[in-house]
Amino acid sequence: MLKGLQNQRGAFSPFMYGMLMGVAVFSAAMNHWAKREIVNIEEQNIQQERQKAEQIKQALENAMLTENVATTGFSNDINLERAQQFLSGSTGKTKSGEQAFLSSAVKSGAFNTTNKRVLITTSDDESIQKEIGTLGSDAMADYNTAKDSVVMFDSEDVRKKQIAESKKLLERETSVIYRSYMTYGYKFPSNEEYKTQVNAATGLKDVWGQPFKYDRKSDKVVVLSFTAPWGYTYKKRLDMR
DSSP states (O other), X not given: OHHHHHHTTTOOOHHHHHHHHHHHHHHHHHHHHHHHHHHHHHHHHHHHHHHHHHHHHHHHHHHHHTOBTTTTBOOOOOSHHHHHTTOOTTTTBOTTSOBOEEEEEEEOOSTTOOEEEEEEEOOOOHHHHHHHTTOOHHHHHHHOOTTSSOEEEEXXXXXXXXXXXXXXXXXHHHHHHHHHXXXXXXXXXXXXXXXXXXXXXXXXXXTXXXXXXXXXXXXXXXXXXXXXXXXXXXXXXEEOO
């Protein structure tokens, strides 16, 4: 028996082999888990950064939609300073406390506007900031995907909303003017009557707080219009001939 034990001296026992295999499998599993956790953390960080960028985008839109020529004024500037009044806490900052990075490029657009596309990120990754900082407006549209921390803001989208809403307000005013046609003896009110009576009653203006322009061509023809702060004019002809 002793001789048999001596013959096994130095051999790799099944027990030890099983132990080593178990450790190897456990280590591989732990390594896979650790890698998965790193990926999860990275994905969570990207999602959080994107959510903050989306909030900045919404704040920029709010800043433009609340423009009023008489009070807050009008501006083509698209920057973090404009958005800041609609942001809370650290929304406009990166995780390390730095200011969110905005890269803008001018693009042509509808309604004679000077539009800008802006890529927004709250990531601290300098490579991302450097990459989006070199992109033109067309490339920005291609870069914008739901899988990364970068969000695109396009000022033309907001200007279109403002024009559409101003047209709706003008149409409402047009309906009132048409109804007043009979009241004023089957003729359109004079410029003074429109200002002091018709519009004074409705209080309607364009979205920038500017009065509509009432141009009375004759008793039966009027042109009602609004002009956006950047110069685009929309006209509606009222003709009862």
